[in-house]
Amino acid sequence: MTRLLARLAFFLSGVAGLTFELVWTRHLGLAIGATSVAIATITAAYMGGIALGSHLGGRIADRLKRPLAAYGLLELAIAMVGIAVPYFALAIPGVDAALFGEVSGFTRALTRFLVAVVVLIVPTTLMGATLPILARAVTERLGTVGREIGTLYAINLAGAVIGAALAGFYFIPTLGRNGTNAIAVGIDVLVGLIALYGGSKGAPSEVKPVDPLMSSTSIRAGSRDIVGLLAVTGASAMALQVLWTRAISTAIGPSTYAFSAIVCAYLSGLAIGGAIASRIADGTKSLRFALACVLLATGLAAMFGIAIVDDLPSVLRTVVLDKDLTIRGLFASEFGLAALCLMPATIAMGAIFPLSITAVIGSKEKLGSAVGIAYAINTVGAIVGSFASVFVLIPTLGIERGMRFAALLYVIAALVLCFRVESFVPKERSRTLAAACGLAVAVILAWHGWDIARWTAGVYRLSMTREYYSKDFKMAEVLFHADGLSSTVTVESEDDVRWIKVDGKVDGSSVGDMPTQILSGLLPMMFHPAPKNVAVIGCGTGVTVGGALQGEPEYVTLIDIEREVVIGAHFFAGENHAPWSDPRLTIVEDDGRNFLRRSKTAFDVIVSEPSNPWMAGAASLFTKEFFTLAAKHIDPDHGLFLQWLLIYELAPER
Structure with a gap:
């Protein structure tokens, strides 16, 4: 009971x-x-x-x-x-x-x-x-x-x-x-x-006094290396979670619902793996060898998931081109695609902690202490993995190679355990497993990588343009690609038309979006009697901030959450008048809401031109709280606020 x-x-x-x-x-x-x-x-x-x-x-x-x-x-x-x-x-x-x-x-x-x-x-x-x-x-x-x-x-x-x-x-x-x-x-x-x-x-419960000879440690003798591996696997698991979320959301759409689908798929795999391990852990003679096999399987399954990301747009294309597709059907498809990428690896990941705990607990009297230490070390590793994925792996390796690095850590951990298995395990088995680890390393390093144009194609938007994409799904030329701290940014070109994408979603172009971009920057400057201090939230192609600078203000502050978007805007210098070279412009890397909250400046003009409200993180720039905050930061006498409102993607009640 x-x-x-x-x-x-x-x-x-x-x-x-x-x-x-x-x-x-x-x-x-x-x-x-x-x-x-x-x-x-x-x-x-x-x-x-x-x-x-x-x-x-x-x-x-x-x-x-x-x-x-x-x-x-x-x-x-x-x-x-x-x-x-x-x-x-x-x-x-x-x-x-x-x-x-x-x-x-x-x-x-x-x-x-x-x-x-x-x-x-x-x-x-x-x-x-x-x-x-x-x-x-x-x-x-x-x-x-x-x-x-x-x-x-x-x-x-x-x-x-x-x-x-x-x-x-x-x-x-x-x-x-x-x-x-x-x-x-x-x-x-x-x-x-x-x-x-x-x-x-x-x-x-009976609390038995602990033998003084055992009181100094709750970890089984000779198993501290496994505790150390818990830190490594915690870091790798968290790094993969962060990077997979970025990779999959770019392919299937960076909405809050896609994020929820990814989290559900990730945790489902861990739960299944934990349940499987709970049935086999106590009866396993060589926990070290079993753990090494699971670590190797995790690395290989992670590599499988990385490779599958490259095919997600092609699979999703068949889903979104279905004229009978419902929103529930889309969410179910997103979960299925996320599960296809994640669950083989996360099932293996889920088995690691129960197997490790079984291997390191030395006595029932200090069971709670051992679990606490192991769980704490695993979590500390996860903290390191969270920071490293954002601030080390993405800036230096990018998302795809960063994921391969995390997968390699699992294989290397398996290789280490191959040489530290119990003495009764035949050496031939250890050598065979070590050879398999070497082969896995070669596969991970030799893989060809993603097709960036296909990965960032934004096929999750195809339901709005079925006629165009149902013909021949041709990839555009990628002029620029960067995995930033917050988003993946690309600039693409086709038939002398250029556009900038953020996580696969077009956020501005050199032709079709020009009227919107120019008017967003010029209209408030035309209606204000003397605009001196201007704030522009959202860079896109840079045409809007370039238009605002044409109104001859004294200062313009451009706020964008992703630095790589500003760099990508350099490919539109002919349209945006190269605003970055204007000494009146200050560029701030922050989200617009937080910038205004911290700022003590009263602006003459604020232009808010964020991405679509369904994009994760952008919805906060379409709320009553944000508009109230913006109202407090415009000049009370002549201040103007301009908002680009995407009515075509808002429900009627909103």
Whole structure:
């Protein structure tokens, strides 16, 4: 009964936990910015609390007489703190501006991280403590470690899949951020009550004194290398998640719904892998050899997923050209394509943690401590992977080669374990596996890479232009390609027409979009009696900001979230009058909402020309809150605000 209630509670905890993560990330993204730097700092702060909580929870888990009841109290505490997080996020802009003012560069990134830590450290620390304490509650003997912890791990991830789907596709769109947060709070309260009820039944757990000779460590002797590999695999898994999200969303469409589909597919694979590992871990004689095989399989499956990305546009093309396609059908197709790329690798990834835990736990008396240490180290690795993917791999290798590097880390980890397997494993098996690792390295390094024109073709938009694309799907010439921190940017050309794409979506051209681009820059300058200070949100081809400069203002500030878009605009110098060479222009790399929130300047003219509202991150520039913020930053007497509104992609009620 206790085990059943614990599993039910941890499943619901997964639903609430992932819902909290998604909605808190949105709250904080609006408060401190939606740039990749800001999102990476939010992720690091979130996972840092998880790591800290895992370590602290592990230290106390083995001393608890009623660990399930203690787990229930933790969940109730998470619910109580969870109520306050949105309100803390609302207070951030005022506190941030008062304490730090207008800062930039590294200082701004550091302040954002500190702000995120202050808001998230308490609830995430409580969340991190749950696994080691619950593991202690359900594991009765050492021989069932793999089954019990693997099952908990899989059940929690299955709940996270449900949470991601409900939050992304239903709760947030229909209930809003605060309503969704309230749902997660309610679920966590239910979890806490279930666990308290289960923990109150039966006799208290016997807490045995630990042998002083064993008290210095909770990790099995000789298994510290596996703990170290947990850090490596945590970093690789998180790097692949970040890069896969960028890669797949560029191919199938960078909407918030596509992001939810990717998260669901990723977590589904982990849950399946954890469930499989829970059934085999305790009966596996050579855990090291099994782990090496799983690591190799992960690397190869990741490479398969990387290669499949190159074919996603061709597959999606057949879907979107279907005249009977519904929005639900599109979402289902997006999930299926994401699953095709992700799940072979994530199923293998999901088996790594249960197998590793089984290998490193040395005694039942210190089981909670061992789980806490292993989980904390794995999470620290994930933090490193999150930062490294954005700030190291993308700038130096790009998305595709960065993914190959992460896949290589799994194969290298497998190769290391080949030479550290148990002594009873025949050497021939180890050598064969090592040879397979060498072959896998060769395959990953020799792969030809993606067709950039096809990857960024934007076929998810074909439903609007069926007649053109149903004939002959011809690739345009790619003049420029760069994987930026926030987006993938390309400039393409066909029949003497050039256009700039952001994540596969055209954001301006040298012909068809020219009237819109020119008028957006010139109209407010014509109607204002004396425009001196102008802000333009969104670069695109640079024609709009170039038009604004023709109105002879004294200062113009161009704000764009992605630096590579500004670089891509150089290919439109004939149309935009090369605004970057004008000394009156200042270019700021930030999201428009956060820039205005931090700025103390009153502008004569603000031009907002962002991408489509369905693009992830762009919707915040079409809200009442943004328009209110913009109104506070225009001159109260003669200030003008111009918004390019894409009515053709807005529902009538909006």
